[in-house]
Every structure is written in structure tokens, then in C-alpha cells.
Amino acid sequence: MMVGLKCAILALVLSGTIAPIGAAAQTLAVTGATVIDPLADAPLTNGVVVMQDGRITAVGAADAVDVPAGTEIIDARGKYVIPGLMDANLHLYLNLDLETLIKYEGRYHEIVLEAAQLTLKTGQTTVFDTWGPLGALAKARDMIDAGEAPGSRIYFAGNIIGFDGPLSRDFRGEAAAHVSKAFTNRTNEAWENGTGRDLMWMTPDSVRAEIREYTGTGVDFLKYGSSSHVEMYFISFSERVQHVIVEEGHRAVMTVQTHTTSVESLDMAIEAGVDIITHGDISGPVVPIPMETIRKLVERDIAVSVLPITQRRLEALQEHNPDGTLTPYMAIGRENQARMIEAGVSMLLSTDAGIKHPVLLAESPTIASDTVDQRTKLGEGHFNALAALEELGMAPMEILRSATSHIARAYEMEDDIGSLQPGMVADLVILDANPLETARHYRSIHAVIKDGRQVDLDALPVAPIISVLKPEG
Numbered sequence: 001m002m003v004g005l006k007c008a009i010l011a012l013v014l015s016g017t018i019a020p021i022g023a024a025a026q027t028l029a030v031t032g033a034t035v036i037d038p039l040a041d042a043p044l045t046n047g048v049v050v051m052q053d054g055r056i057t058a059v060g061a062a063d064a065v066d067v068p069a070g071t072e073i074i075d076a077r078g079k080y081v082i083p084g085l086m087d088a089n090l091h092l093y094l095n096l097d098l099e100t101l102i103k104y105e106g107r108y109h110e111i112v113l114e115a116a117q118l119t120l121k122t123g124q125t126t127v128f129d130t131w132g133p134l135g136a137l138a139k140a141r142d143m144i145d146a147g148e149a150p151g152s153r154i155y156f157a158g159n160i161i162g163f164d165g166p167l168s169r170d171f172r173g174e175a176a177a178h179v180s181k182a183f184t185n186r187t188n189e190a191w192e193n194g195t196g197r198d199l200m201w202m203t204p205d206s207v208r209a210e211i212r213e214y215t216g217t218g219v220d221f222l223k224y225g226s227s228s229h230v231e232m233y234f235i236s237f238s239e240r241v242q243h244v245i246v247e248e249g250h251r252a253v254m255t256v257q258t259h260t261t262s263v264e265s266l267d268m269a270i271e272a273g274v275d276i277i278t279h280g281d282i283s284g285p286v287v288p289i290p291m292e293t294i295r296k297l298v299e300r301d302i303a304v305s306v307l308p309i310t311q312r313r314l315e316a317l318q319e320h321n322p323d324g325t326l327t328p329y330m331a332i333g334r335e336n337q338a339r340m341i342e343a344g345v346s347m348l349l350s351t352d353a354g355i356k357h358p359v360l361l362a363e364s365p366t367i368a369s370d371t372v373d374q375r376t377k378l379g380e381g382h383f384n385a386l387a388a389l390e391e392l393g394m395a396p397m398e399i400l401r402s403a404t405s406h407i408a409r410a411y412e413m414e415d416d417i418g419s420l421q422p423g424m425v426a427d428l429v430i431l432d433a434n435p436l437e438t439a440r441h442y443r444s445i446h447a448v449i450k451d452g453r454q455v456d457l458d459a460l461p462v463a464p465i466i467s468v469l470k471p472e473g
Helices: 001-016 099-104 108-121 136-145 173-178 181-192 197-201 202-213 237-249 264-272 291-299 311-320 327-343 357-365 381-391 396-402 403-410 440-441
Strands: 027-035 045-052 054-059 072-075 082-083 085-090 124-129 153-156 223-226 254-259 277-280 303-305 347-349 428-431 445-450
Touching: 001 237, 027 223, 027 428, 085 277, 085 303, 085 347, 085 403, 108 124, 108 136, 108 381, 108 445, 124 197, 136 197, 197 381, 223 237, 237 254, 237 264, 254 264, 264 291, 291 327, 303 327, 303 403, 311 327, 311 381, 327 347, 327 381, 347 396, 357 403, 381 396, 381 440, 396 403
Parallel strands: 027 072, 027 082, 085 124, 124 153, 223 254, 254 277, 277 303, 303 347
Antiparallel strands: 027 045, 045 054, 082 428, 428 445
């Protein structure tokens, strides 16, 4: 770790922003706010939330909750309290440009930490990373869990099973010609960890053995490709192999999700028994998802991680990037999202976001559309996604659930996170405006509390690497 990052983290420990390991428990109460619990029948006015030892101990009306003596009080009169927000599908290390891969080799965890601090700063206390370098993600996750660095709570899948690494034809294969084979192999293996395209040559029993080994590498859940990444119209794994992957994930007591980009890859994943379908609202550039398939999602209680974009963004894509691969996919995606809302599918807010590289963004030939209601920019995309769900007609409380309790339930963590019930982990966001009036109010963050401690938002990110870069000129 760089000396600068060590010093910055030490300063936060000394200031109380990060609790040092073994630190005394803090008792904290938020008073006077309107408490909006996604599992409650209605918002609670003049509410109190009491937290101790990192958990919520009491929630109720001011005249019904006893606040222990010596408790630190946050006066939130006129404000609104919601659970910590989440993103069901992002990528804390998404900086695949060759320059960054080379310059920060061995330090990718520092970029992951920067990303997790950008998400925490914007109200996301828990994030689910669905594709990235296993070692770097594990190191950053463990540092945050140990109190050695601030950041959103991280759960991760590592590789998308069946995909090769960044310098392959699945992502940036053309860049491999400009570096050594040794660097290419090291970089790809940092993502693949034995779960790349080679698995598609194997028998179901051979794949089973590889997946069983992979579940022991420290990943928190599994994600596999039902369809391919670049060749989105191709099915990746047979029905038999998809069943094997799901079975092995469940054997390891992990949730299993899949990447789908077509109607048939979506239907095959449903039949394989997955728990979550990642961007299951994407069905190609022409054909919407049949209602028969959408009804299956509801009947089998399979959650769908969706990629909502605003109408304003869609129009910018159609005007300034009409030939972009994803432009027609996004149009069909909005249609699929509206049909899922109407059918009652459990929808999870997601963005596919990472840290936007300011220099590369400034040099993008499609900057006119790239900068309109951005989806894939950490700290920004989730706000735009919430607004997009509102445009599509999702009910205000359901919008909140899509970024809190639905995600917790889909990942089988509803006993710990996602609501404001007593006994839950004390993750809260205090807003200056009512998010049930308009989803735009999710931006009005007044304070963030994670594990029962108020976060110093002004201090984040601690030691930025990517987000602070400046374009020339």
C-alpha cells in the first residue's frame, strides 16, 4: 500500500471516521426524523432510531422509545431516514484501459477502495461487485471489514464464470498486442482464476469440480455467463452445465446469478434455478421479453438486477450514438422494465458502474451522450437509475425497496441489512428531502451512518487515484 494511503487512513482513525479494531462500542440515536422503512406499512413521523454495537436496538415514535443516557444524538428534525442504499451489480475495478492496468499492477485494491469510498459517500453502504479481480477485491473487502479503511461493505463474485480476463476477446483483446504475453497472462488470470472460457470445453462433471474449487477461494457468491459478453447473441453453457454451476453454488451456501443478454439465455437461466438474473431486462436489440418468461420470474420468485436509464439518456444515445451497440438494447430494456414493473417482478437496482476515468471520458468520441444522466459512473449512476424507475411508473416505496430490502432478500441477507428493524445492522442514510415525493430527492444526502457510526463524507475518497485525474487543456 502506498505511504499516502496509509497516512490518510491513519488520520481518519485518529479523527474517529474509522473505528480502530477493538474500539469501544458507540451508542447513537437519530431523533425527530420521518423514518421510512421499506418493510413498514407507512413512514413514521417524529421517529427515533437507536443504535448500539453496530446494530439497531430500537425504532419507534419519540414518545415510545427510551434513549439510553450518554447516547450521542443526531437531531434530524425535518429530515428523512432510510436504510443504507445498495447496488446489486457494479464493478469496483472497471478501469480496463491498458495504461491503468500497467501502472497500478499489484495495487488494484487501492482503486477498489477508492471506488468503495465513492459509493459510501453517495449513500451506498453495501455493494455487490459482480465481476472483478478476486485478489484485489478480497483485500479491499477485508480491510474495510477490519476497520482499516472506510468504504461500502463489499460482497463479490470475482470472475463471471465462462468469461476470460480483461486482455482477452471478451473485453479488450486488441490491447494484448501492445504488452508482453507474460503481462497479458498475469492480468487475465487475476480475473479468471481458472474459470474462463476453457470451462466451455468441459463435461458437466469436470465443470463441477472446477466450480467446487472456486467456491473455496473467498468469493461471496457466484455469477456465470448464460450468454457471452461481446458475442451477446451466443449461449455460453449448455443446460446441463448451467444446472451444475447452480447446484455447486447452492451446495456452498452461496447465491448464484447469471449474465444474460437474450431471450433464450434468460429462459435457460430461469430453468437452471438461479437466484438472481443480472441485467435480465436486456433481451437484445429487437425482441422484448415474452410475458410467458416474465411470469416465470414472478412465479419462481427470481429477482432481476435491472439497468434503468432515464428517457433523457435514451434520447441522448439515440441522437448522439445511434450506432452504439447498446443503444437499441437500452430502448428494449426500458420496455422490458415497464412490463416487469406491471407484472410484479422483484427488481434490483443496478448500474454496472465503475470509476469513470476523467481523461478517457473527455477524449470519448461519444461524450455528448456519455455525460447525460450517466449510468456507469460510480456515485452518480444509482441516482439516475432511481429516477428512471420513477419515470417507468414504479411506486415510490417499491423504488426504495429496489435499492434496499429487495437486494438484501435476493442475496439472502435480509436478516442483517436492507431495512430499519431492530436487530439489523445500523446502516442509515439521512436525507434533507422526502424520497417518496420524487426519486430525485435521493440525492439530498445529509448524513450516512454505517455500522452505527456516522461517516465523514467530506473525507472521502481518502486517497483517490482515478477520480481526481484532470484532462489536459
